[in-house]
Amino acid sequence: MYRIYGHETVLNIFKNVISQNKISNAYLFVGEEGLGKRFMAEYFAMMINCKGETAKPCFKCSSCLKVMDKNHPDVFFIKPEENSIKVDTIRYITNEINIRPYEANKKIFIIDQADKMTAAAQNAFLKTLEEPPLYGLFILIASQQQELLPTIVSRCNIVRFNKENRNTIKNYLMFEHDISEKEAEVLAHIADGNFAQANKLTNNEYLNFRRETIQEIEKILTIKGFEVIEEFEFFDKNKDNIEEILKILLSYMRDLLVFKATKDASFIKNIDFLNRIQEMESRLTINKLNNIINRIEQFNSQINSNINYQLAVENLFLDMAGGL
Known part of the structure; x- marks a missing residue:
């Protein structure tokens, strides 16, 4: 499940900030739908809170296992309800961020489709983003950066996701979907560097x-x-x-x-x-x-x-x- 295809530039960013202990309070993962932003946000969360001694994530420690099972008490997955993220959801995040982590180094909020926050929600979130506690970390995922307030974007470290090359998608289809090399080549061409499109084509x-x-x-x-x-x-x-x-x-x-x-x-x-x-x-x-x-x-x-x-x-x- 956690074999990485492509994303070399993004992985290097993750490794550098963790090895140098320069983890920021907010990141914005931006790029078109289907490029693996959600997957990599979860992977980044595992890396940050991993308790393993060597390579991170180790996929074996209690923290990694809980993130993979979506039941880590300090990693929150936020997504739109009825096609938007409303101010009540932001109030929930604000309350939670003020409670120290139960067991992790960082309390992480992965906000999927952050560009679907309403205007009121964005203004409320900006107040939380301006002075987050040191243990707090936000990972915003968006396909339309322009839909977010410039003041929110300016407070985030931007990680851009681009289309993968055809060979990467071909290998993904062969190993994850057990497709022949010949068929994978055709589907990878149609998918045009997009993992979600590749999945649909299977x-x-x-x-x-x-x-x-x-x-x-x-x-x-x-x-x-x-x-x-x-x-x-x-x-x-x-x-x-x-x-x-x-x-x-x-x-x-x-x-x-x-x-x-x-x-x-x-x-x-x-x-x-x-x-x-x-x-x-x-x-x-x-x-x-x-x-x-x-x-x-x-x-x-x-x-x-x-x-x-x-x-x-x-x-x-x-x-x-x-x-x-």
């Missing part, structure tokens, strides 16, 4: 969903006129997965644009659909592809607002089919 149900989504995209791009709105059925049936549909849609449209401009298959993410991409790109101009991508991104920014879902989706279809 799931047959997700692969079927992805294939159906791409087939729907191709239908929408080839149908002319108002008949395109009949494709709403797929989007209605999968309304709860609309964010994933849009990710697949943007990835596929990007591939069409890139191949249209370069004719270089090495830049294609959805390499298993290369033949379809080669056929589809000839039907669309670079200008049209750019406009469609911008329109999808506009729709993506609207989906969490109070909009008429069916009307918004149908308008998107009409634009993609020829209205742009």
